Amino acid sequence: MNDSPQPSRIAFIGAGNMASAIFGGMLDSGYPAEAIVATSRSQEKRDDISQRYGIRTMQDNLAAVQQADVVVLAVKPQMMRDLCLSLRESVQARRPLIVSVAAGLDAATLDNWLGGDLAVIRCMPNTPSLVGAGASGLYANARVSDAQRQLVAELLTSVGLVEWVEQEAQIEAVTAISGSGPAYFFLFMESLEAAGVELGLSTESARRLALQTAFGAAKMARESVFDPAELRRRVTSPNGTTERAIQTFEEAGLADIVGRATQACAERARELSRELSK
Ligand SMILES: NC(=O)C1=CN([C@@H]2O[C@H](COP(=O)(O)OP(=O)(O)OC[C@H]3O[C@@H](n4cnc5c(N)ncnc54)[C@H](OP(=O)(O)O)[C@@H]3O)[C@@H](O)[C@H]2O)C=CC1
Numbered sequence: 001m002n003d004s005p006q007p008s009r010i011a012f013i014g015a016g017n018m019a020s021a022i023f024g025g026m027l028d029s030g031y032p033a034e035a036i037v038a039t040s041r042s043q044e045k046r047d048d049i050s051q052r053y054g055i056r057t058m059q060d061n062l063a064a065v066q067q068a069d070v071v072v073l074a075v076k077p078q079m080m081r082d083l084c085l086s087l088r089e090s091v092q093a094r095r096p097l098i099v100s101v102a103a104g105l106d107a108a109t110l111d112n113w114l115g116g117d118l119a120v121i122r123c124m125p126n127t128p129s130l131v132g133a134g135a136s137g138l139y140a141n142a143r144v145s146d147a148q149r150q151l152v153a154e155l156l157t158s159v160g161l162v163e164w165v166e167q168e169a170q171i172e173a174v175t176a177i178s179g180s181g182p183a184y185f186f187l188f189m190e191s192l193e194a195a196g197v198e199l200g201l202s203t204e205s206a207r208r209l210a211l212q213t214a215f216g217a218a219k220m221a222r223e224s225v226f227d228p229a230e231l232r233r234r235v236t237s238p239n240g241t242t243e244r245a246i247q248t249f250e251e252a253g254l255a256d257i258v259g260r261a262t263q264a265c266a267e268r269a270r271e272l273s274r275e276l277s278k
């Protein structure tokens, strides 16, 4: 006899890059496909998702909500208001846990659009969730129960690291570091590959070397007892080759550039919040 509890039924509203990275990672880690449904307006995308992931897809957002314990809102922030207003009645009838992955939209605004008094978790995930190496920041409003916190943490832990934040404003910092962060590292990989080609390597070879080096450095930094600064020092021989490269980065103000880029990212999240909650 199987007396294990039924898995929570999760409805993803929107099945784009971020949602598919999360449910793709959940499926890889063993979450049952029958407990996941995803909605999309395009038939082509629904067919592609069902075929690729083996989950149920549907066009009807209300039907998806009516069967769900957890509703993950995963459309673009600019589409969230109309979506929430259209879901309001179904959400109020069923009162599922709401999880929003939208950048810049605060829990109170979402709750208000959905009719109020709901348990809302704001989640800032990232796309490496697809390969089980995600990093998600989570903030829960006061209506979220301990069991609901635990459930969402478990779901997201199955696709990577989870960090709770106590203040909602900290989600903007999470966005600037890990939500948008994969793009910064991809940009650096692109630049390293281009530099390798400039120095005489083939594109394929430069890409393989750049990607493996990024992977190796991240793996080593995660697994080592030393912090990244010490690991960097261990590559940098006095008066050697690395020292020249690091000097060049420092003279160009790398730390300042990273600071400014992440400030700009967080500010855009705050700006989105102001624009969209009017
Ligand atoms: N991409 C990333 O790295 C990250 C994204 N996020 C957040 O995730 C959210 C989604 O972003 P992302 O996945 O990149 O965007 P995508 O455009 O890839 O996905 C959004 C999806 O929503 C679907 N959609 C739009 N309107 C509706 C609707 N009314 N009903 C059902 N589905 C709908 C669209 O499909 P269709 O047109 O077929 O309906 C589309 O596939 C955003 O709020 C973003 O801020 C957060 C962290 C990281």
Ligand SMILES: O=C(O)[C@@H]1CCC=N1
Binding pocket: 103, 175, 179, 180
């Ligand atoms: O660029 C964006 O707005 C989304 C949110 C974080 C990553 N991608």
